[in-house]
Amino acid sequence: MTGLQVLQPGPLSLLQDGGRFGWQHLGVSPAGPLDLSAAAWANHLLGNHWGSPLLEVALGGLTLRSQVDTWVAVCGADLPISVDGLPRPNWSRFALHAGQQLHLGFARSGQRAYLAVAGGFTAPPQLGSVATQQREGIGGLHGDGRALQTGDLLRCASAALACVASVPWRYIPDYQQLALLRVITGGDALSFNEDQLQSFFAQHWSLSPQSNRMGARLCGTPLLAPALLPARQWSQGVSSGAIQVPGDGQPIILMADRQSMGGYPLLGWLHPLDLGRLAQVPAHHEVGFTAISLSDAQAELRCFYRFFRG
Template structure:
């Protein structure tokens, strides 16, 4: 075996990269790692290409058997990762030998961890990406008995690394989530806009990779129907019940509900790690400030 065998698939483990770009006009959504920041760190620890395929492990309970000597790196949520029963912390890289048993327990903090392997996993590439989007038939969740292929480690003697502590956070809590005021923002009433930013919401358990549903003050919309429009990552959509939905990577490509704005991607990565029941608040951010923050992020990762 030239990779890893899946002994137990866990709650939800998916092969992901940074997403499928340039195909939304065909109805194909982007997919990709929900916490892009953690995914990039996992690949960076191994000097992988930033778009190298890796595993997104939600909630935990995944078990793998290594079939080769290599290095792995883990970033994101603390899922109680162990190698041969020895506890291993996230935000670090580790050496793995053929026959080693990799196990993830239940999530201790956050929701999703990202497991990278030296050189990346070599799953099937479709429309320029290895990202899994189950509802579109682009791959599927891991199942017991699956094999995850990867190339031999090209730098077997490379030093193991650790992410500096100031960057090691699963993003569960913190400051308000920042929203760019766009789409139909100006068409919402002043009272509705104020309610959204002044009052808190809780993350609903009825959330998935398509979107995070929020429970809280209902937002009214009195402008009637709108034409279907392209849906950006992080769009804050307001359906007829008035409960906002923050749309994620597996979102539909177009939609006919009004949109209050879009979440700053850096805060979207944080939101993807928050558990159901977590209270969240929102604040507005200007385009210039948002652009500067995202430019700094992408410059850092090259």
């Protein structure tokens, strides 16, 4: 099988799919795309199944040469897209013919773009998934957690679609606006003093450059975390979006490559669909938070999955 050859991999381009589930009891994180919405739109534009393998391209700088006649879709960070030097629109699908070069320039806003191909990329699964997890050295094109490298071949089949298509404008986020992220309070939230909870929601937090696919670290006026209850003598299971408050009072929001256990107090959980918006925030830029009820978050998530998964 032929596919797309990597001429320039960019700073960090990772093969991802819907995630690796069912192994967290052994400490294996789910991985998968950081921006679930952008990845879902890229696959949806091509008629791919939910979670079909695609590329997460951090910052841009990716160049591929096609060996097949196929169609691709790019969604996410605002970056220049071209085929043989001719521009192509973001949040859209378009044809890519054998011998042509596809180039993704560097992001003007946002941090991650998602490149899907009709039918999805093909790679040997590890523990049921091709999702790349660099820290654990699992998944990806070679099964060892490596990012894409020059000379790699992204295997895919030829495909033909009827015409170009784009995501409706109202569903395309503006990454230049302040990210106001929704939080489901819970966990140890009642153990925090009320003024500390108000401080979390009232201030704007800066995203630390130490953030990565494992966790987004916030910088701001420190929170005074409550002392853990004497009954808790061990760590507990954590999920993506969990907002941990370590001893320095600077919250950490767990992302796709997170650990599976944690002992820091939990203030709550970020709305699952807002994790993607957080993943598009550059270092040193500010984010804000607002509260949302569990029922409202669940209702929105049901609509999301009903649309993309059918």
